Amino acid sequence: MFLLRIKLGPRTYVGDEQGAHKFLPRMHAGWDPTMTDQQVYDAARGWWRLNQRAEQERYAVVVAGGQCRLAIRITKWQQEGDRRAFAGDILGPGDLVHDKFVGKPDPANSTSRFPVLYLADPVDEATCRCGCGATVSRGEWLQGHDQRAIHDRIRADFGGSVSKFIDWYDANGPFASEN
Ligand SMILES: [Zn+2]
Structure with missing residues (x-):
């Protein structure tokens, strides 16, 4: 999984077109330092040119004025044309995503x-x-380390012989009795 990093530009008035919108009623897009968390949340919710992939994501962090201002748990998406907006909950202190990002610089190393x-x-x-101590962001293994874990065991228990391991597995593995 990933999280969305949303960077807000300068605050602009959008109330005439969006003030009465059913899913995302708001008066402003963008950001300025006088905005409340709720206003920043509404500014960050949409309407972004995003494809279907975005709808898998569960969290967003909002960057404005060079700093991460808000973390959001996403609970809903809506599509209009080629644009998408979301709804969710503003996260507070104690939440992992809030504590990792809010108040810190833009986490995206991107131009x-x-x-x-x-x-x-x-x-x-x-x-x-495998016990190497590396951090993995998807699944349980660093790439190739599942193979390494298997071969570590073959080395320890079968003298490094894949053939001995296969013979043992065929005789004792979960399907051995079916033979
Ligand atoms: Zn590893």
Whole structure:
């Protein structure tokens, strides 16, 4: 999983067109330092040119004025034409995503001018199961380390012989009795 990093430009008035919108009623897009969290949340919700992939993501962090201002748990998406907006909950202190990002610099190491980027989601980070100590952002293994874990066991218990391991597995593995 990833999280969305949303960068807001300068605040603009959009109330005439969007003030009465059913899914996202708001008076302003963009950001200025006088805005409340709720206003920043509404400014960050849409309407972004995003494809279907965005709808898998569960978190967004909002960057404005060079700093991460808000973290959001996404609960809903809506599409209009080629644009999407979301709804969700503003996260507070104690939440992993809030504590990792809010008040810190823009987490995206990117010069892209597109305001919405996908970042690897720290919520899913885990330590590689092989015991190497590396952090993995998807699944349980660093690439290739599942193979390494298997071969470590073959080395320890079968003298490094894949043939001995295969013979043992065929005789004792979960399907051995069916033969
Ligand atoms: Zn590993």
